[in-house]
Amino acid sequence: MFDVVTAVGSIKSAIDIAKVLKDGADTFDKAEVKLQLAELISSLADAKMQMAEIQELLLESNAEKKDLLNKLNQKEKIVYEKPSYFKINNDNSKDGPYCQNCYDANEKLIRLQGGKNDVWTCNQCEKTYKGSRYVPYHGNTSFRRV
Ligand SMILES: [Zn+2]
Numbered sequence: 001m002f003d004v005v006t007a008v009g010s011i012k013s014a015i016d017i018a019k020v021l022k023d024g025a026d027t028f029d030k031a032e033v034k035l036q037l038a039e040l041i042s043s044l045a046d047a048k049m050q051m052a053e054i055q056e057l058l059l060e061s062n063a064e065k066k067d068l069l070n071k072l073n074q075k076e077k078i079v080y081e082k083p084s085y086f087k088i089n090n091d092n093s094k095d096g097p098y099c100q101n102c103y104d105a106n107e108k109l110i111r112l113q114g115g116k117n118d119v120w121t122c123n124q125c126e127k128t129y130k131g132s133r134y135v136p137y138h139g140n141t142s143f144r145r146v
Contacts, residue, residue, distance in 0.1 A: 003057065007050035014043035078103070083129045084112060084120065101127045 017040040021033065028036070076095075077088040084097035087109065099110040099122035112120035118131035 003050050003053050007047050007054060010043050010047035010050060014040055014047060017043060078109070083131065085109070097129070097131070099125060099127060100129070101125050 017036055021028070021036050021040070024032070024036075076090070078098075079086050079088055080100070081097075084100050085103050086094050086096035086098065088094055097112045097120055099108075099112055102108045102110040102122060102124050105125075108124070110122050110124040112122055112129060114120050117135060118133040120129045120131065121127070122129075
């Protein structure tokens with residue numbers, strides 16, 4: 001931040017010198033104009049140097065940001081286990097299930113509700129899922145085609 005403040009300061013003094021030059025254009029002699037121009041160039045050179053420093057800092061900061069985003073994205077893995085998604089955390093623990101419909105459409109992890117008899121509902125899109133442990137009401141496994 002300090003570099004931005006100094007750079008703005010340098011540009012401001014360059015503008016001030018340019019104003020002095022403009023206002024005194026008719027009254028200054030050659031030596032005075034030369035002196036003011038030298039100061040103007042010096043201020044602009046300072047500003048340029050400070051801008052280069054700022055650019056370097058920005059590049060560093062962007063690289064850091066990219067690194068952090070990568071780390072953040074690696075934090076958890078999403079796996080599809082029919083019919084829903086699960087989150088695999090860094091410590092290999094499993095979290096879920098999450099709505100397949102919502103994740104595929106909006107990349108939103110919406111936790112499914114319920115779970116009784118492995119039947120799950122999404123409160124967002126109101127879809128219902130039957131997991132692999134679902135048993136139809138009469139316990140007749142020939143009805144498992146759902
Ligand atoms: Zn959903």
